[in-house]
Amino acid sequence: MTAQQTETGLRYRIDTEFCAGHGRCYALDPDAFVSDDVGYGEVVDKVHPLSRRDEMESVAVACPEEAVTVVGSED
Amino acid sequence: MPTMLERAESHGLPVHLLDLENDERLAADPFGVWDEMTKVAPLFYSPANRGFLVASDFDTIKTVLRDAKTWANLPTTIVYTKEQVLMNTPPISMDPPVHTKFRRALIPLFAPNEVTPLEPRIHEITHRLIDEMLTKPDPDYIRDFSSQLPARFFLGWLGLGDDDVSRMYQLAQRATFEFEDQAKRDAVEHEIGEIVGNLFRARKEHPQDDLASKMLAMEIDGEPIDVDLCIDIGRLAFIAGQDTTSTQLGYIMWHLARNPQDRAHMVARPELTNDAVEELTRYYNTGGPAGRIARQAGELNGYPIEPGDRVFIARCGADRQFAPEVQLDRKPNRHTAFGLGIHRCLGSHVARVEMEIALKVWHERIPEYRIADGFAPRHRYGSFMQQLTSLPLALG
Numbered sequence: 001m002t003a004q005q006t007e008t009g010l011r012y013r014i015d016t017e018f019c020a021g022h023g024r025c026y027a028l029d030p031d032a033f034v035s036d037d038v039g040y041g042e043v044v045d046k047v048h049p050l051s052r053r054d055e056m057e058s059v060a061v062a063c064p065e066e067a068v069t070v071v072g073s074e075d
Numbered sequence: 076m077p078t079m080l081e082r083a084e085s086h087g088l089p090v091h092l093l094d095l096e097n098d099e100r101l102a103a104d105p106f107g108v109w110d111e112m113t114k115v116a117p118l119f120y121s122p123a124n125r126g127f128l129v130a131s132d133f134d135t136i137k138t139v140l141r142d143a144k145t146w147a148n149l150p151t152t153i154v155y156t157k158e159q160v161l162m163n164t165p166p167i168s169m170d171p172p173v174h175t176k177f178r179r180a181l182i183p184l185f186a187p188n189e190v191t192p193l194e195p196r197i198h199e200i201t202h203r204l205i206d207e208m209l210t211k212p213d214p215d216y217i218r219d220f221s222s223q224l225p226a227r228f229f230l231g232w233l234g235l236g237d238d239d240v241s242r243m244y245q246l247a248q249r250a251t252f253e254f255e256d257q258a259k260r261d262a263v264e265h266e267i268g269e270i271v272g273n274l275f276r277a278r279k280e281h282p283q284d285d286l287a288s289k290m291l292a293m294e295i296d297g298e299p300i301d302v303d304l305c306i307d308i309g310r311l312a313f314i315a316g317q318d319t320t321s322t323q324l325g326y327i328m329w330h331l332a333r334n335p336q337d338r339a340h341m342v343a344r345p346e347l348t349n350d351a352v353e354e355l356t357r358y359y360n361t362g363g364p365a366g367r368i369a370r371q372a373g374e375l376n377g378y379p380i381e382p383g384d385r386v387f388i389a390r391c392g393a394d395r396q397f398a399p400e401v402q403l404d405r406k407p408n409r410h411t412a413f414g415l416g417i418h419r420c421l422g423s424h425v426a427r428v429e430m431e432i433a434l435k436v437w438h439e440r441i442p443e444y445r446i447a448d449g450f451a452p453r454h455r456y457g458s459f460m461q462q463l464t465s466l467p468l469a470l471g
Contacts, residue, residue, distance in 0.1 A: 021182065021419060022413060035186070038182045038186045039186040039187050039424060061409055064410065
């Protein structure tokens with residue numbers, strides 16, 4: 001069975017090496033990200049339905065640093 | 076040793092003239108010039124003045140701005156000018172690891188949770204400027220609004236009040252557009268340094284609830300920040316806090332006043348103002364200081380880089396290359412208007428809030444407007460950014 005087939009939901013990830021605090025993620029998807037005390041994005045711990053994939057990918061693309069990715073979840 | 080030009084030619088790097096100081100097309104159609112640059116190549120060499128590489132697409136720009144080891148901000152110079160002009164504008168003119176410490180101390184002062192309490196003040200200034208503009212026989216958005224709002228708001232926040240706004244705005248303008256030679260540049264910085272220095276020394280004695288006092292309270296390595304260095308940072312804030320947002324707002328309204336459908340969208344869908352700001356900032360990217368100097372040998376897109384090589388980051392063209400037309404509700408929307416990497420615009424959160432409030436309130440109060448008859452746009456150039464010099468409007 002491939003990973004693809006076991007995915008039941010989606011999660012965001014932020015690569016903190018590249019995040020520069022633009023704040024696009026929490027502006028565009030405020031239920032999925034929060035700002036930390038100084039304006040860097042943090043992922044809210046939740047699994048999103050597979051049907052949100054396109055919407056989530058759009059948020060990821062809007063990150064100028066390409067620090068946001070969407071990954072499959074088996075939760 | 077071969078020159079940059081000889082090396083470019085011997086490696087087959089395209090050579091194309093980008094002359095920011097002298098190309099008069101920049102006065103009539105700067106965005107056309109940027110679009111032309113993206114068509115040359117992602118990386119090319121411009122023989123203008125002392126010569127420099129031009130990074131003109133997103134991937135090349137990202138590569139340079141993420142690689143602070145190879146591409147330094149020190150010495151901080153304007154890469155495209157005829158004469159070398161050095162700048163002292165910390166924290167832009169810093170590299171890691173020193174930059175990292177100052178950046179860490181400064182970032183909280185410009186964070187979203189610091190900006191939110193300032194929103195009522197931005198609303199108040201916006202309404203007052205619109206009130207005044209409605210009484211004028213010849214309203215001009217740039218003269219009466221966009222050159223006023225960021226200056227009045229930011230100078231107030233910094234602690235300077237708004238008594239002498241015109242002079243301070245003119246100084247910020249000169250600091251953004253005049254790099255003729257080192258002596259003239261230093262004179263402008265000196266004048267700004269006196270204003271900012273007086274403020275910071277007063278606040279050091281008697282702190283108040285303003286940005287200058289908060290900057291002075293910063294600690295670096297557990298020690299209070301040096302006052303003179305803090306004044307240097309304050310000088311940059313003085314310039315960047317006034318000029319960039321005002322220029323960007325001017326272009327946004329130039330677009331909306333020429334495009335009735337987009338103007339109608341702003342009126343009908345105020346909740347989407349944020350998306351519109353992103354799209355118009357992408358399409359009319361006014362950029363920011365945009366050069367780097369190679370501190371070590373390396374390569375860029377396969378081209379061998381030597382220490383001392385200059386590169387200009389053509390962000391405006393690169394952002395327009397993502398999509399050649401404006402679509403206010405564009406999704407996804409990626410752009411580099413606030414920079415990339417460790418030098419990302421510190422004031423990006425406050426700039427976005429200013430623009431959003433300015434546009435929301437404007438469209439609530441003045442839903443009908445257009446460009447005044449007979450207007451021929453002129454753009455100030457010679458800097459890393461362009462600026463619309465006037466925008467006469469017919470209101471209502």
